[in-house]
Amino acid sequence: MGVVFGGRSGEHAVSLRSAASVLGALDPERFDVVPLAITPEGRWLPPHDALRALRPGSEAGAGVALAAPPAGGGALVGIGAVPAAAGGVLPSLDVVFPVLHGPGGEDGSIQGLLEMCDLPYVGAGVLGSALGMDKVAQKDVLARHGLPVAEHVLVLRHEWRRDPEAVRRHVLHELGLPCFVKPANLGSSVGVTKVKCAADLPAALDLAARLDRRVICERAVDAREIECAVLGNEEPEASLPGEIEPGHEFYDYEAKYSAGGSRLVIPADLPAEVTAEVRAMALRSFLALDCAGMARVDFFLERVGGRLLVNELNTIPGFTATSMFAKLWEASGMPYPALLARLIDLALERHRERRVGWEAQRALAGDGGGDG
Ligand SMILES: Nc1ncnc2c1ncn2[C@@H]1O[C@H](COP(=O)(O)OP(=O)(O)O)[C@@H](O)[C@H]1O
Ligand SMILES: [Mg+2]
CATH class of the missing domain: 3.30.1490.20 (ATP-grasp fold, A domain)
Known part of the structure; x- marks a missing residue:
């Protein structure tokens, strides 16, 4: 399987941390892991250079141009020079985990590339990823589905x-x-x-x-920040909710990633009916945005009046073993390695579902011979 990380977005460094956790926890008995790094400039690094790129600021190798082979067929190929030290060719992959945050990784771009390669991958498809990324389009769709969002x-x-x-x-x-x-x-x-x-x-x-x-x-709303993790495809499940207590005025970059910048409370201290509402709204949001595999749904719980708003849904949430997403599943009975294995099973399941449509379309085209 391929693990793709890094990327051109402002969240490059966050992706490196998530990827280090994922690479460290994948069971080597079950998975033959092929690391692929994308540099901040957008160059793809083959496996032997990719691991070096995990260290922020390290000098990366030459990089490789990648293309979806025209015939699809479950491959991502290197074109031009794959360094001889990297074996001259990219190993073939049977499933890909894009551990990428932000544009280019979480917005449907790489998902589209993987679709064209006919490769199964972890997480939402093109539509769910694009809606998960754009905060305006996302809120508009959520609101259409009756979910409350901030003005x-x-x-x-x-x-x-x-x-x-x-x-x-x-x-x-x-x-x-x-x-x-x-x-x-x-x-x-x-x-x-x-x-x-x-x-x-x-x-x-x-x-x-x-x-x-x-x-x-x-x-701006004056609210507690509650998060809920979702896992599944057509019939997703919601974790217990957690709460973020940012040490700063709001949950800014520092509060998110510096030691002691904020506190995670898991499970969140909420009345049972609020917990149930959070979980139900998390599942409705996941389905409204056509997500797959996983998502973390973030809420505002207004301090006065207790109104619950969906703040945002992330299709590739921070993914270290100590990130909210993993912690929520751990508290809900699923340890990190099992979570990874489940995500890969869900990727394969979603890929089989997509194939059904492709095959039916081919059969239909074979029957008809209309003009499109
Ligand atoms: N409308 C809002 N009212 C109050 N706080 C907000 C609002 N929007 C964002 N924030 C604060 O800023 C943080 C980051 O905003 P968010 O929309 O979640 O963006 P990101 O995708 O960068 O996490 C939130 O976790 C919250 O602390
Ligand atoms: Mg956020």
């Missing part, structure tokens, strides 16, 4: 640059202050600003619009 406004980079005053007025009028400004397609709180006074809004929009063409502005 928000989409701002496009070119709108902001063309007419900043109109955008500023629109955001303040629709949302008021404080509000959150975030790139629509990033994670790990990269580029996220809490704006408390109108004078700070332009800098927040500048930052987010530098990182992404699409920016989401959201009304």
